[in-house]
Amino acid sequence: VKRAVAYLVLGAGAAVMAYPFIWMATTAFKTLPEAMAPSLALLPARWQWGNIALTFQAAPFGRYFFNSLLISSVSGLAVVVTSLLAGYAFARIRFGGRQIIFGLLLATMMVPFEVTFIPNFVTITRLGWYNTYAALIIPWCANAFGIFLVRQAFLSVPEDLYEAAAMDGCGHFRFLRHIGVGLVKPTLATLFLFAFLGSYNALLWPLVVTGDTSMRVVQVGLAAFVLDSGVRLNLLMCASTIVIMPSIVLYLFTQRYFQESALSAGLKG
Amino acid sequence: VMKNSIPIALLCTLMGLAGCDDGSTTQELIAQGRVAPKPAFRPIDSERAVFWDRQTTETAALLSEITREFNASAPPLPIKIETTGNYGEIYQKTMGSIQAGQLPAMAVSYESMTAQYAESGAVLPLDEHINNPAGGLPEGDLDDFYPAVLESNRYAAFDGSMLSFPFAKSVLVLYANHRVLREAGIDAAPKTWDEFVTQCRTIKARTGKHAYAISVDCSTISAMIFSMGGEILKDGVLQYDQPAAVKAFQILETLVTEDLAYQIPARTFDDETAFASDRIAFTLRTSAGSANMAAAMGGKNGDWSINPIPQVDPAQPATILFGPNVTLFRVGPEQEAAAWAFTKYFTSRDVMIKWCLATGYVPYRKSVAQDKDMQAYWKAWPSNRVPYDALAYARTEPNFSGWQRVRKSVELAETAVLTRLKDARTAAQELQQEAQPFLATSAVAQ
Numbered sequence: 001v002k003r004a005v006a007y008l009v010l011g012a013g014a015a016v017m018a019y020p021f022i023w024m025a026t027t028a029f030k031t032l033p034e035a036m037a038p039s040l041a042l043l044p045a046r047w048q049w050g051n052i053a054l055t056f057q058a059a060p061f062g063r064y065f066f067n068s069l070l071i072s073s074v075s076g077l078a079v080v081v082t083s084l085l086a087g088y089a090f091a092r093i094r095f096g097g098r099q100i101i102f103g104l105l106l107a108t109m110m111v112p113f114e115v116t117f118i119p120n121f122v123t124i125t126r127l128g129w130y131n132t133y134a135a136l137i138i139p140w141c142a143n144a145f146g147i148f149l150v151r152q153a154f155l156s157v158p159e160d161l162y163e164a165a166a167m168d169g170c171g172h173f174r175f176l177r178h179i180g181v182g183l184v185k186p187t188l189a190t191l192f193l194f195a196f197l198g199s200y201n202a203l204l205w206p207l208v209v210t211g212d213t214s215m216r217v218v219q220v221g222l223a224a225f226v227l228d229s230g231v232r233l234n235l236l237m238c239a240s241t242i243v244i245m246p247s248i249v250l251y252l253f254t255q256r257y258f259q260e261s262a263l264s265a266g267l268k269g
Numbered sequence: 270v271m272k273n274s275i276p277i278a279l280l281c282t283l284m285g286l287a288g289c290d291d292g293s294t295t296q297e298l299i300a301q302g303r304v305a306p307k308p309a310f311r312p313i314d315s316e317r318a319v320f321w322d323r324q325t326t327e328t329a330a331l332l333s334e335i336t337r338e339f340n341a342s343a344p345p346l347p348i349k350i351e352t353t354g355n356y357g358e359i360y361q362k363t364m365g366s367i368q369a370g371q372l373p374a375m376a377v378s379y380e381s382m383t384a385q386y387a388e389s390g391a392v393l394p395l396d397e398h399i400n401n402p403a404g405g406l407p408e409g410d411l412d413d414f415y416p417a418v419l420e421s422n423r424y425a426a427f428d429g430s431m432l433s434f435p436f437a438k439s440v441l442v443l444y445a446n447h448r449v450l451r452e453a454g455i456d457a458a459p460k461t462w463d464e465f466v467t468q469c470r471t472i473k474a475r476t477g478k479h480a481y482a483i484s485v486d487c488s489t490i491s492a493m494i495f496s497m498g499g500e501i502l503k504d505g506v507l508q509y510d511q512p513a514a515v516k517a518f519q520i521l522e523t524l525v526t527e528d529l530a531y532q533i534p535a536r537t538f539d540d541e542t543a544f545a546s547d548r549i550a551f552t553l554r555t556s557a558g559s560a561n562m563a564a565a566m567g568g569k570n571g572d573w574s575i576n577p578i579p580q581v582d583p584a585q586p587a588t589i590l591f592g593p594n595v596t597l598f599r600v601g602p603e604q605e606a607a608a609w610a611f612t613k614y615f616t617s618r619d620v621m622i623k624w625c626l627a628t629g630y631v632p633y634r635k636s637v638a639q640d641k642d643m644q645a646y647w648k649a650w651p652s653n654r655v656p657y658d659a660l661a662y663a664r665t666e667p668n669f670s671g672w673q674r675v676r677k678s679v680e681l682a683e684t685a686v687l688t689r690l691k692d693a694r695t696a697a698q699e700l701q702q703e704a705q706p707f708l709a710t711s712a713v714a715q
Contacts, residue, residue: 033567121365211351224325229558
């Protein structure tokens with residue numbers, strides 16, 4: 001009985017969590033008046049399969065997907081590499097001003113995007129990067145949060161392991177390549193997931209540093225359904241359903257690492 | 270960094286001095302013809318005149334079609350449309366571009382945005398282009414435009430120069446859901462504010478529904494004030510503590526106190542959703558939303574209507590003019606000529622008719638009234654004509670650069686009334702005290 005109650009509660013929780021997603025997916029196939037109705041009904045009266053074609057007509061989602069996946073993958077990988085190197089250095093290498101530099105680095109997390117927005121845009125323009133992949137990728141190749149996360153992961157690795165590796169003749173790079181990466185793999189996977197999603201979900205920066213449709217990303221495509229004077233709710237839901245697919249697939253692949261990282265976050269090494 | 274900066278700064282200073290060895294400024298050298306005048310800003314694309322716009326979906330497709338037709342007429346440079354998000358995003362991108370010294374040829378803008386850009390010297394005054402016998406408007410052509418749409422593009426703070434030109438215009442209207450009105454036994458939409466409040470009470474009493482969903486918006490408050498015979502700005506003084514503004518806030522206060530209306534979340538279109546699903550009877554919105562509303566109502570024209578906003582005196586009506594203008598930037602003669610040529614083409618009578626028939630924007634030339642297609646459109650459904658007729662009495666909000674700050678204060682005051690944090694009179698008086706200093710920081714000559 002206890003188990004049945006537990007399943008019932010968990011099932012109810014899962015249904016509550018899943019309902020908005022299912023509503024989004026089914027609303028994608030409703031007419032606009034039906035989509036705007038206050039009814040909680042999930043299924044459309046008549047499935048509007050043509051909404052998919054209308055969605056793709058409204059914006060070139062194929063090109064947007066290519067750009068989003070390219071930009072998010074490259075910047076996700078770059079964040080992992082830069083965070084790995086910097087995080088390890090802050091955790092294991094003793095150098096003058098280490099704490100001050102780390103403190104300053106953390107302080108950058110307190111500066112809101114809006115404050116750095118115009119200086120960053122001016123820099124990009126003066127570098128001649130307007131409307132290029134460089135503008136979409138390079139500013140997001142490193143971040144303080146990633147460095148902090150990896151540093152904490154390395155701090156939790158027992159000191160003996162470093163000493164044993166050093167006695168076997170391991171330098172910093174060799175330790176990182178052969179031992180370090182394996183030890184912090186869940187953290188790196190989580191970091192990649194965060195960086196990928198952050199980049200994939202970005203709207204304002206890609207909109208501002210690009211002009212051509214060929215350089216635009218999926219979030220800009222979603223904005224096409226929010227008009228000056230209303231929302232094409234059914235088409236917006238259709239586009240949203242298509243756009244979240246890569247995020248869901250990526251989460252399914254990295255779920256195990258993500259959970260490991262979350263579980264180990266509270267443990268001491 | 271400092272060690273490196275000092276020699277560079279010295280070098281730059283010396284180079285600057287060498288360039289002006291007789292003490293002349295660059296402006297003086299240009300005036301003397303010794304230095305060729307260069308555009309203050311670089312164009313973002315030297316081969317094409319870039320236009321930052323906001324349109325999406327079908328309206329974007331139509332704008333592209335109009336642009337292709339224009340480009341086929343061998344203009345000084347072809348126009349390239351870049352969809353650049355909403356107006357806030359266009360503003361941010363333009364301000365960043367001004368800092369970077371690189372701009373498009375033109376961008377859609379509201380008056381306060383143009384005033385802000387103009388302070389940096391980036392905006393191209395249009396009077397010279399308009400009056401140019403070679404490429405300007407034909408004599409008397411400006412008289413064909415409704416005065417209100419031109420008025421807001423002349424900036425008193427910049428000697429009355431025309432710094433922007435009307436682009437896609439609309440007016441504030443009252444949308445009425447007749448399914449809900451019929452349910453409440455009401456035949457027609459209200460014409461006065463008193464009727465409006467009375468009908469809201471009837472709807473609540475007979476159907477149990479809210480009558481109106483309120484979207485917090487300064488422009489709607491401005492329209493309410495105008496429709497009550499009031500002003501927003503008079504002789505350099507804001508008028509929010511005057512009877513018309515107090516009355517506008519009092520109507521909102523009555524509506525929420527008696528639970529006849531409710532506030533929707535900011536930047537949403539929940540009122541449109543509620544309207545289309547018969548949960549409310551009224552919403553005050555831009556006429557540009559009529560096409561979207563028609564789709565939401567399933568094309569059943571008998572079930573809804575577009576009406577002038579309620580008035581205190583329907584014989585002396587007023588409403589507010591909405592919709593963006595277009596601002597041209599100082600990015601070199603060729604770019605500027607192309608941008609102006611496109612502006613002239615887009616606002617020509619035939620293109621305007623084509624644009625407005627397809628999008629729901631209001632044609633703002635008087636001569637369109639004689640067009641057969643336009644007349645057929647109005648005849649098909651009388652509501653179609655309401656926004657056009659409203660142009661004759663539409664008013665504009667002030668266009669000084671500090672207006673954006675005033676707008677925020679107005680919306681905070683409105684929210685305070687709707688959430689019953691303040692009573693209407695206190696909110697209006699405190700708004701006046703808070704907003705008036707914003708004028709002092711702007712050059713206002715109205």
